[in-house]
Every structure is written in structure tokens, then in C-alpha cells.
Amino acid sequence: MPTEKLDRRIIGVWRLSALVNLVLWPLLLIVPLALISFSLTGSHEYGDQQAAWALGLMTLGLVVGTVVAMIICVFVVPALRWRRFSYQVGEEEIDIATGIIWHKRIIIPLIRIQNVDTLQGPLLRMRGLKRLTVATAAGEHAIPGLAAEAADALRDKVAVLARIVQEDV
Amino acid sequence: MPYAAQSPAPAREGFAVGQGVVAPGPHHVHPASIFVNAARIIPTLLLPLVAALASSAPAIMAEYEVDVAQSWPLIVGGALLLMVVAQSWPLIVGGALLLMVVLMASATGIAFFVYKRFTWEITTTDVHVKKGIIFVQDVQVPFGRVQAINLSSGIADRVLGLANVRIETAGGAHNRALLIPGIKLAEAEALRAEIYRLRSLGAVPVSNAGSINDTSVNDTSVSSHSSPASAVLVSRAARTNGTPNPPPASSPHGPSSVHTLDTDDYATPALRSLEQVGELRGAFAQSFMEETPVSFEFGLSVRQLFLAAISGNHVWMSLLALLGLLAQVPALLAGFNIDLDLGLVTNQDLHKLDTTVIVTVCVGIFVIVMAWLLLATITIVFKLGGFRVRRRGSRIEVENGLIARQSKGVAVSRIQSIQVRQGFIRRFFGFAEVQLLTVGAQGTQGAQPKGQLVAVGVLVHPLIKLSQVDGLLARLLPEFDQYPCLATAARLPRAALRRVILRFLVWPGLMCAALLGAADALFLAHVPPYLVDPLLIGSWILYALVFLLAGSAAPFWYRHARYAWTDTMLLISQGAISITTCFIPRRKIQWAFSRQNPLQRQAGLATIGAVTAAGVGATVTSLRDLSLTDARAFLQWLRPHGFHAGEQSQDGAVLKARDGRNMPPPLRIDRTRPDS
Known part of the structure; x- marks a missing residue:
């Protein structure tokens, strides 16, 4: 198995981004539904009352679902994901092991790498991390959370290796 | 290997080509590009405004009960009148002007930050771009x-004398091109020439493919470069700066048809330019095409052509249709009488439907199916008539068609994989078709209009005895030596069979359950009570049939799933009805x-997959439910230097490769199974 681990701080980034996603998007659905159902409760018509109940239940379901998803995605998944992700940049290949339920192992020979880049979004910058991406002619692979200097060093290393490693078989 | 000494890439001195000069160090793009970019940003900024207006307009109109279709002249006229008469027009015009100024200022501001954060640089070894305000990318x-x-260059760019440089890497849809937006045209041209020059010096590849005059099998490991060689070449390239080499003669067309994906296959730059000539296939290429001898050529005999035409998939499809028709006939004949007796059919005209009408309809359908069958067969004959395949130099040429003649060429270096397909009928006679899969590009291949995908498969044999496939490949593509043998390839472990059956049953099962459930819920209430039981029984029989079919396909799949690899080639074979x-x-x-x-973890099984650049984007060839040991051995096999200490194959057999390195063992045949 590959030996290197990601920077532990990436767990916080994953938590935060999951939190943002799970608060923002469901709110867009929950707030209007709640408002509509609330406005309908004022009506005295029987059909409206029924609709208000149905909408209210839906809203409640959404809230409960969101909370459950939040508990899973914010408190459980990031740590597991970190534990399951390991990588290694060998002299001639990159080796990645990942996946919580579906365990996946990926080998990318350095000779196949087309370009290497690092990316730093706002959340990653807050924690001083970077995301390293290697692109082959058939898709990209990412090592998502590395300390900024480590990421730059690794990028340079991979770029150099990708240049000089020649086909051997 | 002195990797550490190589990193980071050494800085280089400036160089000059033509009028342009590309100085060392990180550059910003030309400041004038800020305005070009700002002009591009404004519409994006306007978009939310327009969207907000557009979405609120219907609400306003509904509020005042305005009918747009009838009163739009009134609205427009009224608005104009309001502006002039109510004398609020200075306010409105002023507001519009203010809005424009704010928009332009903010767009320029954004464009300025984009400009500020964007730097590009060419080092001795690569192109290096840093960019991004919020998402910083390197x-x-x-x-x-x-x-x-x-x-x-767009119109605005041309006025300012700027050009956008797009640097593209391999890999179709997946790889983003690198864009350097808005540098001086001369500088852009110099940059292009310099990158090509450095590339041709740096990327001297390992000879793998047959060279142009010698298509015999090359021993690949003998000619392999030691790694630092190219680094030396690169630094030599750096030293010769100031005396720029002219770009290669064929540069207007050449670069776009060089496939760096395959650089390791080209023997020399000279060969590479010949390859470009071949790709172009214009009048210029004619002499090249004639000079290069054909090393292998074959066509189809009349018998093969005939067999190919009558064994295509259309045959068994139409047979299936006819069988379905046959099954319907008794039901039709019987059904009408029963239904009429029960008084279900109220239309009195139906009584006139006697057996002759039904027979006529059936015969009609039969004739139509037969005509289609004949037509499809004739189409295949015309398409495959005059089928010829030639190996010429480093290209394979395929010609076919009796009436509309078609000629396809494919450079051997572009071939990503070879597919041998055994169709449903052909399989039983031991026949297969052979196809070469190549990289699909988006409209880069000359005649194809932009945006259209180039065909990614080239048929090189429509009908070949399975036993002759090896011989064909060995002569058509000698550079891919060491083909694994299908007959002796490894099979899935016994533990896989249970999973295969399960997998084949799960989806049909779910589908059937869903369909039956829906039918029950929707129709059962409307059906007369005496028909409920027969319908239910019928649907359960259908359910059972689907299950039986799917379940019986599973052992076939299990029997035909094979995998093997040699030093240079991977073989994956699978399929229940047709085998690929x-x-x-x-x-x-x-x-x-x-x-x-x-579940696989529990059973000690794993899925493997090899991803090539075939098609557009990528092609994944995977096989499920190998033993975990073999899956690990497969990954080990892919590592450039094969066998590392620490991860041993199960049987621990370590073979010595030609150059003495340890290689993973070629897959053994499992002879312990009773049924193999």
C-alpha cells in the first residue's frame, strides 16, 4: 500500500465544504416550502389546510434528512476519507489508494502524465493547503490536500520525473 | 538518478525569433488585454441584471393585468412617452449612463486582477502558468x-496587435488546454516557434515502433534510452539560445498532427515529419505514399464476403422478429374468437376479421422482415466489397465499398487497442471481426468539420477464423509483439460465479418488479375480474422467463471471461451473447x-481496469471479479519497472526479463479447474 498520508487539516476543509453545501442548498428548498405551508395555515378552506399539513410534513422530512446527511457528511465521512486515502510518488509511478466503501487503487505511470498543476481555493487557502492534480491523456487524478509547500515541491518533483522518465518496456 | 539536481527547472536566458523576443522569467500578458478581457466580462455581469428584469416582468404584468401579445406597442410607446413627457428622461438616461460606468469600472477592475494574477513562463523544460483570483492555479x-x-485573435485583439495562445495537450475532452490570453502577436509567434524547437530537441523518443523502412519486430528493450539523455538534450537546447533554429519545415500543418501521446513510438524527428506527411494525405503526400513499400496486404475472398454478409447481427435480429411473429399467430387466431365470445370487443366490424385477414397481415410482416434482411445483407456486401487492408510503412490503410469507395488510414502509433468481436451467430462458427481503436480528436483531422468526432474504430477484418487472429495481428502489427493467447488465458476463480449470477439477476429482477408493480397499480383495477388471474399468472411467467434468461446468461459470461498479460500486452475478454x-x-x-x-472484499475478489486514451476522452476496459492476488499482480505489472520488493505474487514465481530486471510472472493457466 502507498505510505504517504494527506495533511490532516484537509479533514477540516472537507467538513466545512460539506457543511456549506448541506446548509445552502437544502435551505433554498426548505425556506420556500416552510413559508408556503405557513401561509396556507391561515386559510380556512379544508383543501388548503390539508395542503399545509402535507407541505409542513415535507419540510419536516427535508429538515430531518438534511440533519442526518449533515451528521454523516460532516462528522463521519471526512475522517474516514482521510484514513482511507494514501498516496505515494515513486520514481516511476504515482500510486493512490482511496475509497471508503469501494476501495480503489490507482497506478499512474509518470511517463503518461501530460501536465501537473496545483489548485488552491478559498477554503484550502484558509488552511494553507493545496490540491495537486496530475492529468493523463485519459483523465485527471487529484491528491486533494497537501501543505502548500509540500504540494509545490511535489508538483515540481512530478513534473521533473514526468519529463525525464522514458518508456522502459 | 540525479532527480534532486533537476528540480526546480533551471531558469533560461532570453531568446529572439523574428521580431519577437521572449525574455526569461515570469511574464504578465500585455496590459492592453485588460480592456479586451473587460469587454468579455461585461455581458457576464449584465446577465444577472437581465435575468432579474426578465423574471420580474411577468409578475408586474400580471399585477396590472397586461396582455403582452396585444399591448406590447402600447408598453414600449408608453415607456418612451413617459421618458419624454414626464421629463424624467434625464434621470433615466443618467441612470443608464451610471449603470454603464459602474459596469465598465467593475469589469475593468476584475480584468485587472485577472491580469495581475496571471503569469506565464517558459523554463528550459516546460510551460508554466500561474493564474486565478479566488482559485489559484499553477x-x-x-x-x-x-x-x-x-x-x-478576435477583432479587439487584432486592433491592439494581440494574440491568444492556446497550448493543447493530449486527451480529448478531459484535458484543458492552457490559454495565454493577449500577448503581442510577434511574441506569440516566437513563443510557438520556441516551444516547438525545444520540444523537438527535448523529446527524442525511444524507438518502439517499426521504423519506416523496416517493419520487422524491433527489440524494444535494447534501444531504450537512459533517462538523463533527454535532459542533456534540453540543456543543450538552452545553451543554443540566441541562435534560434527555424521551426520545422512543415510547421504550419505539422504541429497539429503530431501526437505527443505517442511520441515514444517515433524513432526520429525525421520519421515524425514523414508521419505528418502521411496524415495530410494530400498531393504532397503522394510520392511518400508510393515510395513506401507495402509490407502486408490482404483482401476478402468472395466466400468470406458472402459469409460476412449472412452472419451479421441483423440476421439473428430478424430471426427473432420472425419467431415473435410465429408465436403471435396462434394467439391471434384463438384470441379473437375468445374475445368476441366474451363480448369484450364491441366494434361489430371486428367480426368481419376472419382468418384470411390475419394471415395476410402475418404474411405482410414476414415479407417486410425478409425484405429488410435482404436489404441489410446487400448493404453489407456493398460496404465490404473490395475490402483491402494494407500495411504501408507506419500506417495501416483500409479500403472498402463496391459503390461508395471509402479509404481510411491510421498511423500505427495512434492505435490504442485491438478489439476482436465475436457476434452472436459468428461465434458459433468460430468467426470474429477485428477492429483497431484509435484516439478520437475533435475536428483536427483535416476534412472533418470542426466539432465533429472522428471515427474511433477501424475495421481491419470483418470475418476471420478465431484461430487466425494471432497470425493476422502478428503480420499486420508486428510492433505489438508478444500477444497473449486467448485459449490459455486465465479464467475467473470459482468464487466469482456466484457473484456473476447475482449481478445478472439483480437488474432484470428490479426492472421486472418495478414493471409488474406499476402495471398492477395502474391497470389491474380497470381489468374485468375474470381476467385478473390469467393476467397475473401471465406476468409471473414473464418474470420467471426473464430471470431464467438472465440467469442462464451468467454462466456463459463466467465461462468466457478471460484475462492474461505478457511483457507488452494485456488481454481482457468477456461477454455472454457476443464476446469482445x-x-x-x-x-x-x-x-x-x-x-x-x-461484497467483493468478502469473497477476496476485485475489479481491474485499464484506461486508454481511445475514443474521445478515455476508454475504460475493465473486468470484474478477479482474485485479489491477480488484481494486485496486474497493478504491479503496469508499474514501469514492474516488480518491486515487498509485494509478491501469490505463487512467488519471479521471471527474469530480457534485461535482467525482475518482472511480474505472466499469468499462469489454472489447470486445477475441472471444466477448463
Whole structure:
């Protein structure tokens, strides 16, 4: 198995981004539904009352679902994901092991790498991390959370290796 | 290997080509590009405003009960009148002007930050771009991986004398091109020329493919370069700066048709330019085409053509249709009488439907199916008539068609994998068709209009005895030596069979359940009570039939799933009704994976996959439910230097490769199974 681990701080980034996603998007659905159902409760018509109940239940379901998803995605998944992700940049290949339920192992020979880049979004910058991406002619692979200097060093290393490693078989 | 000494890439001195000069160090793009970019940003900024207006307009109109279709002249006229008469027009015009100024200022501001954060640089070894305000990105593209460099300028760019440089790397949809927006045209041209020059010096590849005059099998490991050689060449390139080499003679067309994806296959730059000539296939290429001898050629005999035409998939499809018709006939004949007796059919005209009408209809359908069958057969004959395949130099040419003649050429270096397909009928006679899969590009291949995908498969034999496939491939593609043998390839372990059956049953099962459930819920209430039981029984029989079919296909799949690899080639074969065998050269595999779901983990099985650049984007060839040991051995096999200490194959057999390195063992045949 590959030996290197990601920077532990990436767990916080994953938590935060999951939190943002799970608060923002469901709110867009929950707030209007709640408002509509609330406005309908004022009506005295029987059909409206029924609709208000149905909408209210839906809203409640959404809230409960969101909370459950939040508990899973914010408190459980990031740590597991970190534990399951390991990588290694060998002299001639990159080796990645990942996946919580579906365990996946990926080998990318350095000779196949087309370009290497690092990316730093706002959340990653807050924690001083970077995301390293290697692109082959058939898709990209990412090592998502590395300390900024480590990421730059690794990028340079991979770029150099990708240049000089020649086909051997 | 002195990796540490290589990193980071050494800085280079400036160089000059033509009028343009590309100085060392990180550059910003031309400041004038700020305005070009700002002009591009404004519409994006306007979009939310327009969207807000557009979405609120219907609400306003509904509020005042305005009918748009009838009163739109009134609205427009009224608005104009309001502006002039109510004398609020200075306010409105002023507001509009203010809005424009704010928009332009903010767009320029954004464009300025984009400009400020964007730097590009070419080092001795790669193109290096840093960019992004919120998402900061840092991209390195080694020269060797550059596929094409395109310059473009819009109207605004041209007025300012600017050009946008697009540096493209391999890999179709997945790989983003690197864009350097808005540098001086002369500088852009110099940059392009310099990257090409450095690339041709740096990327001297290992000879793998047959050279142009010698298509015999090359021993690949003998001619392999030691790694630092190219680095030396690169630094030599750096030293010769100031005395720029002219770009290669064929540069207007050449670069876009060089496939860096395959650089390791080209023997020399000279060969590479010949390859470009071949790609172009114009009048210029004619002499090249004639000079290069044909090393292998074959066509179809009349008998083969005939057999190919009558054994296509259309035959068994139409047979299936006819069988379905046959099954309907008794039901039709019987059904009408019963239904009429029960008084279900109220239309009195139906009583006139006697057996002759039904027979006529059936005969009609039969005739139509037969006509279609005949037509499809004739189409195949016309399409495959005059089928010829030639191996000429480093290209394979395929010609076919009796009436509309078609000629396809494919460079051997572009071939990503070889597919041998055994169709449903052909399989039983031991026949297969052979196809070469190549990289699909988006409209880069001359005649194809932009945006259209180039066909990604080339049929090189429509009907060949399975036993002759090896011989054909060995003569058509001698550079892919060491084909694994299908007959002796490894089979899935016994534990896989249970999973295969399960997998084949799960989806049909779910589908059937869903369909039956829906039918019950929707129709059962409307059906007369005496028909409920027959319908239910019928649907359960259908359910059972589907299950039986799916379940019986599973053992077939299990029996035909095979995998094997040699030093240079991977074989994966699978399929229940028609069987597809893929031969993938090891050096065309871009990356590979193994995967385990929880159930597989329990059974000690894993899925493997090899990903090539075939098609557009990528093609994944995977096989499920190998033993975990073999899946690990497969990943080990893909590593450039094969066998590392620490991860041993199960049987521990270590073979010595030609150059003495340890290689993973070629897959053994499992003879312990009773049924193999």
C-alpha cells in the first residue's frame, strides 16, 4: 500500500465544504416550502389546510434528512476519507489508494502524465493547503490536500520525473 | 538518478525569433488585454441584471393585468412617452449612463486582477502558468507533452496587435488546454516557434515502433534510452539560445498532427515529419505514399464476403422478429374468437376479421422482415466489397465499398487497442471481426468539420477464423509483439460465479418488479375480474422467463471471461451473447486501477481496469471479479519497472526479463479447474 498520508487539516476543509453545501442548498428548498405551508395555515378552506399539513410534513422530512446527511457528511465521512486515502510518488509511478466503501487503487505511470498543476481555493487557502492534480491523456487524478509547500515541491518533483522518465518496456 | 539536481527547472536566458523576443522569467500578458478581457466580462455581469428584469416582468404584468401579445406597442410607446413627457428622461438616461460606468469600472477592475494574477513562463523544460483570483492555479506542461499550439485573435485583439495562445495537450475532452490570453502577436509567434524547437530537441523518443523502412519486430528493450539523455538534450537546447533554429519545415500543418501521446513510438524527428506527411494525405503526400513499400496486404475472398454478409447481427435480429411473429399467430387466431365470445370487443366490424385477414397481415410482416434482411445483407456486401487492408510503412490503410469507395488510414502509433468481436451467430462458427481503436480528436483531422468526432474504430477484418487472429495481428502489427493467447488465458476463480449470477439477476429482477408493480397499480383495477388471474399468472411467467434468461446468461459470461498479460500486452475478454476480446498494449495504458466493493472484499475478489486514451476522452476496459492476488499482480505489472520488493505474487514465481530486471510472472493457466 502507498505510505504517504494527506495533511490532516484537509479533514477540516472537507467538513466545512460539506457543511456549506448541506446548509445552502437544502435551505433554498426548505425556506420556500416552510413559508408556503405557513401561509396556507391561515386559510380556512379544508383543501388548503390539508395542503399545509402535507407541505409542513415535507419540510419536516427535508429538515430531518438534511440533519442526518449533515451528521454523516460532516462528522463521519471526512475522517474516514482521510484514513482511507494514501498516496505515494515513486520514481516511476504515482500510486493512490482511496475509497471508503469501494476501495480503489490507482497506478499512474509518470511517463503518461501530460501536465501537473496545483489548485488552491478559498477554503484550502484558509488552511494553507493545496490540491495537486496530475492529468493523463485519459483523465485527471487529484491528491486533494497537501501543505502548500509540500504540494509545490511535489508538483515540481512530478513534473521533473514526468519529463525525464522514458518508456522502459 | 540525479532527480534532486533537476528540480526546480533551471531558469533560461532570453531568446529572439523574428521580431519577437521572449525574455526569461515570469511574464504578465500585455496590459492592453485588460480592456479586451473587460469587454468579455461585461455581458457576464449584465446577465444577472437581465435575468432579474426578465423574471420580474411577468409578475408586474400580471399585477396590472397586461396582455403582452396585444399591448406590447402600447408598453414600449408608453415607456418612451413617459421618458419624454414626464421629463424624467434625464434621470433615466443618467441612470443608464451610471449603470454603464459602474459596469465598465467593475469589469475593468476584475480584468485587472485577472491580469495581475496571471503569469506565464517558459523554463528550459516546460510551460508554466500561474493564474486565478479566488482559485489559484499553477500549471506545468512539459514541452514533450505539447500537442498543438494555436494562435487566435478576435477583432479587439487584432486592433491592439494581440494574440491568444492556446497550448493543447493530449486527451480529448478531459484535458484543458492552457490559454495565454493577449500577448503581442510577434511574441506569440516566437513563443510557438520556441516551444516547438525545444520540444523537438527535448523529446527524442525511444524507438518502439517499426521504423519506416523496416517493419520487422524491433527489440524494444535494447534501444531504450537512459533517462538523463533527454535532459542533456534540453540543456543543450538552452545553451543554443540566441541562435534560434527555424521551426520545422512543415510547421504550419505539422504541429497539429503530431501526437505527443505517442511520441515514444517515433524513432526520429525525421520519421515524425514523414508521419505528418502521411496524415495530410494530400498531393504532397503522394510520392511518400508510393515510395513506401507495402509490407502486408490482404483482401476478402468472395466466400468470406458472402459469409460476412449472412452472419451479421441483423440476421439473428430478424430471426427473432420472425419467431415473435410465429408465436403471435396462434394467439391471434384463438384470441379473437375468445374475445368476441366474451363480448369484450364491441366494434361489430371486428367480426368481419376472419382468418384470411390475419394471415395476410402475418404474411405482410414476414415479407417486410425478409425484405429488410435482404436489404441489410446487400448493404453489407456493398460496404465490404473490395475490402483491402494494407500495411504501408507506419500506417495501416483500409479500403472498402463496391459503390461508395471509402479509404481510411491510421498511423500505427495512434492505435490504442485491438478489439476482436465475436457476434452472436459468428461465434458459433468460430468467426470474429477485428477492429483497431484509435484516439478520437475533435475536428483536427483535416476534412472533418470542426466539432465533429472522428471515427474511433477501424475495421481491419470483418470475418476471420478465431484461430487466425494471432497470425493476422502478428503480420499486420508486428510492433505489438508478444500477444497473449486467448485459449490459455486465465479464467475467473470459482468464487466469482456466484457473484456473476447475482449481478445478472439483480437488474432484470428490479426492472421486472418495478414493471409488474406499476402495471398492477395502474391497470389491474380497470381489468374485468375474470381476467385478473390469467393476467397475473401471465406476468409471473414473464418474470420467471426473464430471470431464467438472465440467469442462464451468467454462466456463459463466467465461462468466457478471460484475462492474461505478457511483457507488452494485456488481454481482457468477456461477454455472454457476443464476446469482445481486447488486446491493449502496455504502453498505451494511461493509468490503471483495481477496485473492491464490500461484497467483493468478502469473497477476496476485485475489479481491474485499464484506461486508454481511445475514443474521445478515455476508454475504460475493465473486468470484474478477479482474485485479489491477480488484481494486485496486474497493478504491479503496469508499474514501469514492474516488480518491486515487498509485494509478491501469490505463487512467488519471479521471471527474469530480457534485461535482467525482475518482472511480474505472466499469468499462469489454472489447470486445477475441472471444466477448463
